[in-house]
Amino acid sequence: MDFHTGKLELIKVAKKLFTYKLNLLTGDIDLEGKFDFIKYDIYGAASLSPKEYLEKSNLNYQRDEQGRDYFNTFLTLVIQFGVYLGYKEKEKEIKDLKEKLEFEKMINGMRDREQEKLKQNQMPSGDLESEIIKLRDEVLGLKKQLQEVGIYERVIKTMVTSLNFDKKRV
Numbered sequence: 001m002d003f004h005t006g007k008l009e010l011i012k013v014a015k016k017l018f019t020y021k022l023n024l025l026t027g028d029i030d031l032e033g034k035f036d037f038i039k040y041d042i043y044g045a046a047s048l049s050p051k052e053y054l055e056k057s058n059l060n061y062q063r064d065e066q067g068r069d070y071f072n073t074f075l076t077l078v079i080q081f082g083v084y085l086g087y088k089e090k091e092k093e094i095k096d097l098k099e100k101l102e103f104e105k106m107i108n109g110m111r112d113r114e115q116e117k118l119k120q121n122q123m124p125s126g127d128l129e130s131e132i133i134k135l136r137d138e139v140l141g142l143k144k145q146l147q148e149v150g151i152y153e154r155v156i157k158t159m160v161t162s163l164n165f166d167k168k169r170v
Contacts, residue, residue, distance in 0.1 A: 001037060006081050009034045013054070013077065017070050029054035038080050050077050 001009070016029050035050040052058060053073050062068045 001034075003085060006085070010074075010078060010081065014074060017054070017059075017074055028056050029059070035077065035081065038084050047076070047080075050080060053077060 013029060013031065031051055031054060038050050048058065053076055059070060059073060062073055063070065
């Protein structure tokens with residue numbers, strides 16, 4: 001039951017309860033099952049349920065023995081309904097927060113997996129400048145090796161040319 005429906009039902013109860021002849025209450029105020037959703041956790045251990053509050057015997061006891069009018073009983077029903085609406089609103093908020101938390105967990109899990117993939121494909125440790133210097137040194141080392149191979153290649157070509165020249169002479 002939402003706020004507006006509950007308000008209309010409370011007005012109907014008030015019409016039954018507050019007549020111009022309050023002393024002529026002929027029977028229990030019938031809630032027609034409209035407020036049966038208000039359970040023990042709403043009205044608490046020390047209170048009565050809405051149906052029990054609006055029984056003729058309890059209403060007369062409140063009026064005659066306790067010195068209270070029917071408005072007090074009606075106000076109790078209104079408060080119980082308000083507590084119920086607040087309880088339902090908080091349940092809805094908690095449900096929404098749980099859904100949001102699950103969504104955030106899913107997004108964070110995806111982000112963590114992507115970060116792990118990036119870590120596996122990242123450059124070697126160290127700052128960028130030291131990596132550049134290290135790669136330059138490797139390139140210089142390879143250039144030296146290439147020069148040495150070039151020298152050996154020229155020597156071998158010279159030897160081959162010399163041997164071919166010697167073969168031609170013989």
